[in-house]
Amino acid sequence: MSEVSLGQAQQAIRSADILIVGGGLSGALLAAQLMRLPGQRQVLVVEPRAELGRGEAYSAVELGHTLNGNAARMSVDPDNADDLTQWLTAFIADGGWPQSSEQTVPVAELFPPRGLFGLYAQQRLAEARVQGAGQGSSVEHVRAEGVDLQIDEQGALLTLNDGTRLRGAVAVLATGMFPAARTPQTESSGLNAAALDPWDVAAMAQLDPHARVMIIGSGLTMVDAVVSLEQAGHRGPIDVFSRHGLLPHVRRQPPAWVDFLALDPGIGSPRQLMHELRRQCRAAAVEGIDWQAPLDTVRAHIGRLWSQATDVQRRQFVRHVRPWWESHHHRSPPLSAELVARLHAEGRLRIQAASFKGLAPSTDGRVTLCIRRRGEAGTTLVGGDALINSSGIEYDWRRVARALPQQLLARGLVQPGPLALGIAAQADGAVLDAQGQAARRLFAMGPPLRGMWWESTAVTDVASQAKALALRLVSGPQSL
Structure with a gap:
């Protein structure tokens, strides 16, 4: 995958047929689909990370941070449900992921590490790029962050974080997810400044092994945080606070049932x-x-x-x-669920139904939370040695304190989606502006469409959207 440096991009406005804003899984799968379609087109993917196809979810490096679906459920090819299983079978046969032999189940039932899944997505993109090159198409990675976007009759003009501008006939918002633990908020409670990253094992290794750790949120991010603590050598108590005190169920492999x-x-x-x-x-x-x-x-x-x-x-x-x-549908991978269950049975991990109401001042170097337990009218102060924000994903773009979402809202190019989940769009991904008009030059896919489809983050959802949107873009009025 070729990469355009910011220094090179500063020399002139780069032009392309399609600008993809975001190069995580959504952007990578869209680029791959575009490369497979007949015709010639140039695609620029704007992504600040060094690699395409990983994003927030699949940049994980710890083997313990696995997919929450088995291989048979996680294909990036909407036309081949066994694609990941087939890739994984060959990868293991070539000596990759030797730890998989510790699980005595068929490859289709394995839960691969998320970092390994990112490699799979990258390889599928690389293969599509070769196919596209054979018919004169290209994908280039511009390693930068988009901070502003303007739309006119001729197309889209994207401004990058160094002032460079890129022009495309159309632009696609493939911005992926905004994890609450890593996303600055427009109305900050100070939570992230005081909290550890749920996936930062190295930072957790600096804690006293017997420290009392508090976790806000009890979903799959919490499960990841517990895995991180275990891998960091933590052996102390863990207090989990969430509004309903519900844990994700473990994902099993049930037989088929009538639709x-x-x-x-x-x-x-x-x-x-x-x-x-x-x-x-x-x-x-x-x-x-x-x-x-x-x-x-x-x-x-x-x-x-x-x-x-x-x-x-x-x-x-x-x-x-x-x-x-959420607790029944977004289920935990078996090995992670076993760890959480064991710590809970040992009394090290406690689940409390309580709402986070803010941070309280502390003078002893510890962290103090203000919570309201379920069923109680008043608040309570609880203290610990460390805090982890595992409150999941921030879908309300009005609360995301990043330049591009705020600029798009301020310009009226987008409006909040139903229930302020993501942004509003038509069924084909055409974004709706502040007046409710469908854009001809601006589209969205993946997590930004949460409000439209509710489930718009799973691999299979994103893969299907990528295929449909690619077809829409090459057959639209812009005649790419």
Whole structure:
């Protein structure tokens, strides 16, 4: 993959057919799909990291930070569900990931390290680039950060963090996820300044091994944080605070179950879905089948159900169902779940249903939290030696204190998505501006479309969106 340095880019405005803003998994998969399509096109991918295809999620270096889905569920090829399994089989046969032999399950059931998955995505992009070069197409990595974007009738003009400008016939916002632990907030509580990065094992290794660590949030980021602490040699108590005190369930490999939503298209509202899902789970239990089997069939229908729901129904789902949906649907990889369960059984890890209300002043070098326990009206102060922010992903762009999201909102080029989740767009990814008009030159994909599809972060979702958007871009009015 060729890379354009900032010094070179300063010499003139670079032009391309397509600008992809963000080179994590979303941007890399879109670039790969564009390279596979007939025709000639030049693509610039703007990404500050040294490598494309990794982003926040797949830059992990610790083997213990694994995918939360097994290989059979995580293909980047929407036309081949076994693509990752096939790649992983060959990779292991060539001597890669020797630790996989410790798990006596088929390759399709392995949960690869996230860093290894990033390598897989990079190789698929490299292969697509070779294919594209054969027909005159190219992908170039501009290692920089986009800080402003302007749209006119001729296309998009992207300003980078050194003042360099890039012009494209269209631009795609493939900005990925904004982890709360690593994202500056417009209204900061000071939490991140006081907290350790959930994935920074080296920083955790500097703690006293018996330090009391407090974690805010009990989802999959918390699971990663516990894995990080374990790998850092931490042996002290861990207190986890979350509003409902729910842990992710462990992901198992249940047998196939009938796609009951396909058989009954009349099920549309969240209330109807939950009623029927509970009935299906009870029926599975009677047959001795894991409740995860019926739940997994819902996956293919989530986007349709969410997009058809009214705002009232969406709010009801987020307010009353979301915590349980997240803990049941976004499940933990088995080895990580085993660690959390063991520490909980030993009494080292405690889960408390409590809301974080802020940081309290501390003069002894420790960290003091102000929390409100579930069911209590008043707040309580709790102290520990270290703090980790595992509160998940920040989807509200109004709260993300980074230049590009703020500039896009200020210019009126984007508007918040439903329930302020990501940004608003049409079904084909065309972004809606502040007046609700669909853009001809600005598109989005992946996590920014959370408000449209609810589940817009999983690998299979992103892969399908990349394929559809690539086709849209090369067949659109701009005739790329």
